[in-house]
Amino acid sequence: MPDKHYDIVIAGTGPAGLTAALYGQRLGLDTIVFGDIPGGNVYMIEKLENYPGFIGGVAGTEFGVKVFQQAQNEGALFTLTRLKKLGHGDGKFLATDANGQVHSAAAAIIATGRVPIRLPAAKADLKGINFCSVCDGPLYRNQNAVLAVIGSDNSAAQHTMTLARIADKVYLIHRSERLIMDAAHAGLIADQENVEIMGQTEVTGIKGLDFIEALTIRSKAGEEKDLPVDGVFMAVGWRPNSALLDFQVDMTPEGYLTTDANLMTSHPGLFAAGDIRDTDMWQVLTACADGARAAKYVGDYLTGR
Numbered sequence: 340m341p342d343k344h345y346d347i348v349i350a351g352t353g354p355a356g357l358t359a360a361l362y363g364q365r366l367g368l369d370t371i372v373f374g375d376i377p378g379g380n381v382y383m384i385e386k387l388e389n390y391p392g393f394i395g396g397v398a399g400t401e402f403g404v405k406v407f408q409q410a411q412n413e414g415a416l417f418t419l420t421r422l423k424k425l426g427h428g429d430g431k432f433l434a435t436d437a438n439g440q441v442h443s444a445a446a447a448i449i450a451t452g453r454v455p456i457r458l459p460a461a462k463a464d465l466k467g468i469n470f471c472s473v474c475d476g477p478l479y480r481n482q483n484a485v486l487a488v489i490g491s492d493n494s495a496a497q498h499t500m501t502l503a504r505i506a507d508k509v510y511l512i513h514r515s516e517r518l519i520m521d522a523a524h525a526g527l528i529a530d531q532e533n534v535e536i537m538g539q540t541e542v543t544g545i546k547g548l549d550f551i552e553a554l555t556i557r558s559k560a561g562e563e564k565d566l567p568v569d570g571v572f573m574a575v576g577w578r579p580n581s582a583l584l585d586f587q588v589d590m591t592p593e594g595y596l597t598t599d600a601n602l603m604t605s606h607p608g609l610f611a612a613g614d615i616r617d618t619d620m621w622q623v624l625t626a627c628a629d630g631a632r633a634a635k636y637v638g639d640y641l642t643g644r
């Protein structure tokens with residue numbers, strides 16, 4: 340049995356969940372927040388340069404911790420654990436934590452973001468396959484490393500820039516005809532002498548016994564060859580974290596939650612914010628904005644406005 344009833348339960352401690360907690364508390368809503376890493380995916384951003392107000396950028400980790408502290412100072416209760424399950428019964432949201440304890444709330448905000456997916460060729464037991472250049476890039480420092488980034492978007496750009504300062508050589512490999520990153524990112528990469536962009540190139544295999552040794556790549560013309568590398572960083576796509584939902588909610592075929600103009604999902608009282616939402620921009624700023632709006636609309640929902 341739940342021991343206390345909250346106004347809002349928030350799943351996720353990324354920019355969306357933290358901002359929802361900050362706004363929720365300030366609106367007078369009693370808020371409990373589940374999620375492990377304060378700041379969520381921002382820990383993967385070496386320097387957050389496109390968030391207004393930080394001239395010259397701010398380290399993602401610093402940003403995440405500050406927003407976390409700000410929300411905590413407002414009185415939001417952070418459990419720092421993930422939710423096993425978010426269900427609904429008797430008109431309440433029922434959040435089951437990792438210990439099996441159930442917490443109840445009148446409304447819920449799901450802000451669980453998304454995680455990078457792995458190419459089918461990337462076997463889980465092969466060392467040297469990475470997803471976070473800020474976390475794992477430094478392992479290759481002072482090793483004359485040759486690294487590869489697979490992907491074409493802004494995340495791939497960030498990995499490439501981080502790794503270009505660490506490795507002797509970085510290949511940026513992508514299948515598309517052109518890079519789909521911002522012009523600012525593309526410009527920075529073009530200026531890097533040790534970065535080689537390999538467009539219209541597909542990674543068809545990853546070779547190595549214990550450690551990665553080479554990527555098998557195929558050109559548009561169909562020629563296949565091995566490209567020796569010491570490590571690879573994947574930015575090939577995303578999987579939304581919606582598995583914790585224990586009831587039916589409308590989502591896109593990829594698993595992003597669809598919402599109305601007030602960020603409410605097809606389930607009354609369940610709101611979605613940030614990267615988990617079917618949106619058109621997956622950024623820190625838009626995630627924060629979603630979090631703030633979701634908290635406001637929860638307030639309206641609870642007071643029947």
Ligand SMILES: Cc1cc2nc3c(=O)[nH]c(=O)nc-3n(C[C@H](O)[C@H](O)[C@H](O)COP(=O)(O)OP(=O)(O)OC[C@H]3O[C@@H](n4cnc5c(N)ncnc54)[C@H](O)[C@@H]3O)c2cc1C
Pocket residue numbers: 350351352353354355356373374375376377378379380381383384386387388389420421422423450451452453493494495497498580583612613614615621622623624626
């Ligand atoms: C390499 C890289 C570089 C990037 N660079 C930039 C950039 O320069 N500028 C920019 O604006 N954006 C950038 N982004 C994107 C930005 O990080 C995301 O848009 C933003 O973090 C989304 O925030 P969010 O709160 O929606 O989700 P997330 O940050 O993904 O946070 C989701 C949170 O939910 C938690 N969670 C997951 N499952 C559960 C569960 N079952 N229970 C409880 N909690 C759960 C996670 O642990 C995490 O804390 C970058 C992303 C990457 C990967």
